[in-house]
Every structure is written in structure tokens, then in C-alpha cells.
Amino acid sequence: MTSPVAPDISELQAALVRRLGATSVITDVADQQRYCRDWHGDVTTGAVAVLRPDSTQAVAQAVRACADLGLAVVPQGGNTGLVLGATPDDPQRQVVLSLERMNRVRQMDPDDFSAVVEAGCILQQIQEAADDAGLFLGLSLGAEGSCQIGGNISTNAGGINVLRYGMARDQVLGLEVVLPDGTILDALGSLRKDNRGMDVKQLFIGAEGILGIVTAVSLKLYPRPEQIETALLGVDSLQSAIALYRRARRDCCDLMTAFEFMPPAALMLAREALPSLTVPIAADHPGYVLMEISGSGLVDIRALLEQFLENVMNDGLMHDGVVAASRAQAANLWKIREAMNEGQAKRGAHLRTDVSVSLSRLAEFVEQAEERLRQAFPQCLTLSYGHVGDGNVHINVLPPVTANAVDREQIIHDAKDCINAVIDEFHGSISAEHGIGRLKRGEFEARLSEPRRHLLVAIKRAIDPHLMLNPNCQIRLDT
Template identity: 65%
Template sequence: MHTIAETDADRLTRMLGADMVLTGPDTAPYCRDWFGDAQGAALAVLRPRDTAQVQDCVRAAAALDLGIVPQGGNTGLVLGAMPDSGQVVLSLERMTRIRALDADNFSAVVEAGTILHDLKQAAAARGLFFPLTLGAQGSCRIGGNVSTNAGGVNVLRYGMTRELVLGLEVVLPDGRVLDLLSGLRKDNRGIDLKQLFIGAEGTLGIITAVAVKLTPAPDRVATALVALPRLEDAITLYRRARRECCDLMSAFEFMPPLAFTLAREARPDLTLPMADTHPAYALIEISGSGLVDIDDLMARFLEGVFADGLALDGVVAQSQAQAAALWAVREGMNEGQARRGRHLRSDVSVPLSRLAEFVAEVEAAVTAQLPGCTCVSYGHVGDGNVHLNVLPDHALGPDSVDDQIARAKGILHQVLDRFGGSISAEHGIGRLKKVDFEARLPAPQRALLEAIKQAIDPGRIMNPGCQFDPVAG
């Protein structure tokens, strides 16, 4: 009698049940990156419904010596959740419960698969606010936000995701549960172990639940778009806004005039709020609740700005719809870049005081060495985060596009290193930036990372190939 040998995928199905395991063509959606530029492969996709089932998945994969790639909404931009053949994806998409929402403690405990928008909506229903705000918030999931230490447009007021986390529940590589789900603001009992897993991109364990901070919902928001004589004036304007609007400023973005062109390419029906011929633009948002008159604060701030000649033009949203229209330019700009095809996407940071100088130097170098390329520089003024993207000349063909992207990245990083900047401000390292990260990794830092990896994941099964390649333990 002839029998067919049992594959690892068969063994996983037998060990975990068909409801929890996807194989074959069903794995395809979990093996593509957010933009569709990269395609991976997975032996199987595991879809647990609770923490106990995550433990079962980890133990089963470990027993078969299979690498585990944790995945939330798969909206990351550095291939951090991209599986390779022979690895399994562990998707948290079924773990979407909001376990608790404590309005008096201004906190919530949510499972890792909870979509960011759903968490924000649940908080809003109780008059509260979860401040993490991302373009992908309708698809990204809170476990991935924590694993990548996501940033977004509200970092200057509320900080990175790391600063919004009170506690974690993590399944370790040996299948044990590390329960650090505390709702305490002050807890000084030694080393804060949860910090090891925030930003680790699933290389040390699988985050299954998160305790997060909430704030009172800002029921008054003022949004303005201001045209500036030059990018350097955005720094001057931010410094003034930081002083006069204090901690009520929740967003301060800068954009080039090309932003309007790109946004219109993605959204042809977009109505421009002002002329698109000014050298630079700043999108400003201040927000608050209670007794603070936000509209009056914005009006008085802008009155002084125009009186002192710091701005060329400006518009203040008079409704939520108008505010959304102003943000549509910022969001549509990203969509427009994607429509132009593959390009260099960067996520770097430099000291805020040198942001304008950095952008000018990189754009000048790219223009001189790659005259067919177009630079698109924008980002978050308040935290020094610049997305300095480069659009290649696609008319020259795919091979030339690859060459232009590689050369543009080299130019960018050469200048960035001189400015003492970071190759990743908010997106993480993943697989996309691993080589560049390792090239800049000091020996003492690498030694500590190696030691932590060896202590927590000696079998090297957690997201192998992500962030850096540890030496054999």
C-alpha cells in the first residue's frame, strides 16, 4: 500500500485543527507587503482565537523547528511581517476583543488583533481618546503598532506608541505567557520588561494583549494650512507655535508644493484650499477639551504670525469636513506617490534644528547626481521625522529604476550619517532596512541585542531574518 509522506503543513493541521491552519493559495494575502512591491511565501498561516491557542501555535511550530512570523494587519512598510518559504505566519487577526475599558483609570486592555480604528471608536464612545493616529488606522492592528513602536502625526504631543503602553501580555518562544498587563502609571519594580518587546517587531515573542493609556477626548479641534516663503520658516513657525500653543498643539506637518499635484493625481475631485505655488506649507492642528477656547487660540496665533510676516497665505477649517479636506492633501500625497510606481520611501530623523538644512542638502545632491529623479520631502516637524522620498524616471525602464533607487538611498544615507540621524524614525527595521541597520550597529549595542535574543529566544524561531541576524548561540 502506497502512502504519501506527511508534510509539516499536514502536521500543523493535525496538531492544531483545520480551523486554525491555512495552507496553499489561502496563504497568499498574508505574503504580500502593503504596497504590493514584495511577495513572500509561507508554509502555513496560523490563526489563533485566544492567547491559549497562540501558545499551542508556538509550541507546535517550535516542535517542528519552524520559524514564526507574527503578523497583525500586515500594513508595515519595512517587510517586518514578510514570511519566507518554510516559515509560518502567526496572524493575530482573530484576537479582536476589548477586554476592558476603565474610564476612571483612563485605560483599556485590548487584544493584539484589535484594529486601531476600532479601539479609537470604543474609546470615543466613552468620551475618551486613544491618540495614535496613522494613515492605515482602518487596517493596522494594535499588536503591530506596539511591535513596531508606531509613530504617526500626533507624536509631538503624545509621543510614540511606546509612551502609550501601560502593560503587555506576551507569549514567549517556549510557549509560556508573560503577563505584564498592568494599568498602573507608576510601577518602579525593577527593570521594565515590557519595553523589550515594544519595537522588537516580533523577534522576541508574540504580543497578545496590550494595556494602553487613554486621554479625555478633545472636543475642540482647530486645523489650519499655512503657506510659507521657504522650508526654514516651518522651523521658525513651529518654535513659535510650540511656545504660544504649548502642549495643545497635536500636529505640525510640512509639505512641498508638489504635495498638491500628487494629491490631485490620486484624488481628481480634490478641491485645493489655496494656490499650490508657494515654496512650502505647514499643516497645523491644536486640540483640547473643557474650558480652553481652541478656536480663539488658533486665531490669535495666526494673527501674530501674519502680522510679523512669517506666512504668505493661510486657511483655517470652519468645520470637520473642511479639516478633513486639508488633511486630504497630506494623505493624498502618499497615494499619488504610489500611483507613480516604485520609488525610494524613506523614514529618517535628524535634529529638529537641522531639518531644513538636511532636506536642502539631500535634495541638492540627488538633483545633481540623478537629474531625472524627483524629490518629495515632507513629514513631522515637531519630532524631526522626514519622509524624503525619491521618484525615479520610470521611462528609462525597470533596471534603471532599481539603479536610481539604490543610488538615491546611498546619497540619502551618506548625508544622514553626517547629520547624526536615524535610518528609521517610526517604521522600524524589518527586513528592508536590516543591512543598513547592521552596517551602523556599534559593537556594544550588537552584543547586548545578541545577549537578549539568546536569553529569550535561544532557538531563533521568532521572526527569523527580521531586524538583524544574530550569531549562532
């Protein structure tokens, strides 16, 4: 990727404008800023240019132009990632390629329960388009009003509906991808059963743009749920929440779509972010579960939930609870979960983790991790919450509000090492749903077995021999 004499940036920018047109190339530093800053605003870098193609052919043309100029390409969706996977780290040699102008729903097929959408489509817009057609997309994230489906697929996003519908990978029927040499892989079929050898689209799901740029996706859809019931429940502990989850999986079957655990501090943080927020349950429970079941057709979802809650209340698995009586009340309950994250952000830079262990050991893992954090960082607020039912938990560490930037950085670094050590003991994952990006690359590489490393390097070099796409993301390779 390097040339003996690096061209001046202004020359590179002029060349990109000549090849791609002024409307597709952003060179002004101020205009580039929102593309070169991570979601939380912790990191701001720069780029030679920001490219904004509006079609698959234009993406291919942009990739070829960058290859000719010796520039690396950092693909970017809605820029809502949390691991710096879409943030350039070499402003003199990299461009950002934004998919935001590729935002068309190409096809919505109610009979096939599928849709074909371009990579720049906002997730919420796809959800709404599916809803208008009487369909439902199983992927749902806190950032769904900003994130783009191409980024969701490239990071294999998770979200709140994983219990029932699976990760982003499970929503994909086909992909359209621009490869590092500018050729276009068209694998946009909507077949549910296609056993013609290896499923090559899987290479690009979760690859964070290091092998190709996703430009369109064929998505699996479901019948639109006509009944959705949401409840906020008070429990004794995370262990009680897991016992409640096991019971819910048995009694509510596959109708359960979400099961979120929150500690008492979550309510405090939510109120800090939204002082007007109504929390319709006592604030003195050791833990809280936000549970949702949904369905359509002949099943009476409300009756099912009420009978389930009566049974578990009688059995002592919960002691208090509230069931939303309307969509507005349900939205208010979910605001607690969302505002909790805003409350953490208001307290300044802090450690955000995204880890997973076997569900059977989740409570034990959290207990050990929290105890070690209490011993090492007694001055910090530790917050453990997550999807529970899929073994995914976020153990976040918030330094004191009075801590300066240097002290915060040290706490974040040391607390991460502390949690990762416990993760290793439990044979868990340092990234359950956020990906690796650049932020977790060192942790990822340190835990790679040699056979897996060999395979990943071989695949990268075979598809992208010049290391042109998203260099330094996931694995660092030298030319």
C-alpha cells in the first residue's frame, strides 16, 4: 500500500475528485469531522477524504480509485460502533467510505418474508418499511435510529431480540459485496435452503469491512407480532433472574423476545439522564428484569404473561412487578434501559465492556468479577447488566466524577485487565456483540490460538493481498 514517495494530500484529494466527482468526495476538515469521530466522542482522527458513493457501481469505482492512489479504505455505516472499527487511524493514508447515500429499500416481499435493502439504510427505517408490509425484522438495537444495516451485518450486531431471532448473522439470506479489487460479489438470493458448497457470504458477516464492503443485504423477515407485552419485575439477585429466565423459556416458549437484567444503580443512572422519567416500581429491589413476549395469530399473549407472572410470584421467583397497559407505557419501561446508558455517559469517560460466558456460569462470573473490582477499585461504581438469556453481560466501571482524565484512563485500563482475567478463567469471550475493531485488537490477538490466527491471516491475504480494506482492524498485518 505504500509508495516510495507519498503524494501530497491535496494531490490525492484532487485525484479523488477527478475520478469520483466533487459531490462524492468531502475534503474539508470541518465537514469530515463527524465521520472521523467515534460514537462516544472519545477519539477524533482524520482522513485524506470522506467518500460518499450512491450506488454499488460507485462503491466499486471508489475502491479502484483508492487502489490506484495507494490509499486504504475504512468502510463506515452509521458510525455507531463502540470498538473503533469504523474510525480511521492513519489520516495521511486512509479514506473513510460512507454508505449513507445508499439508503434504498430495493424490494419488500411479503410472500417470501424477505427484503432487499442497501447497506446505508437506517435500521429503524427498515423496521418501519417491514411493518408497513405486515412483516417484522428481528434485529433491534438501542442505536436503531442511527445505525445502518450494512454496519449491523459487518459487525454481526446483537441487540435485545437475540433470544428469539438470533444475531444479525441469523437475519441474512444474501449479500452484495464490493471486493478489494473493485469487483462485485452478487449473492443477494433469498433462498432458505441452498447447499451449493461453502456459504461465502458468511466470510463478510462480522468481518468489520476487512474483506469487502457490504453494499446490499437480503434479509429474513417474520410475521408482524400483533400482540406485545412488556413487564418490569423486581428480583432478589442475578441468580434469581437467571432462574426466572429458565422458567420463562419453559413456560413462554419461543414467544419471549427480550429478557434484560438491571441492577438498582440502573434506575439511579436513568433518572440522572432523564429526571422526568417515571419508574413504576419500588427502587429498593436487588435487581430488575425487563421482559417482553410477543406473538400473533390465535395465542393470547396477555393471558399467557399474566398466568406466568402469577405462577412465578407464588413460587417466590419475583416479589414485585408491573405490566405495561399500553404501548406508551411499554416504551417508558424501555426508556429506563436506554436512559441508563445516557446516565453513564453523563458521568464521563468510563469502562464499557461487552463480554459473555456460558449461561450456567453467568451469575458466578459476575459475582467474582464484581468482587475483584470492588477490591481493586473501591472508589468506582461497578454496573453489571445485560441480556442474561444469551450469556451476554456488560460490566461497566465508572470512575469517580472528580477523577481527572489521566486517572480515568488508568482506571479504565486496569479495570479492563481485571475483568478480562476473570473472563479467561471462565473460558468466555471479550466481545459478545460489539466486535473487535481497533479498540479490542490487542486483547483479541493475545487470545488467538495459532491455528485460528493462521486461518484469519490466510483469508485476509487471499482476499485482500494489498491490505487495502480497513487496515489495523481486528488483526494487524504488515505489508
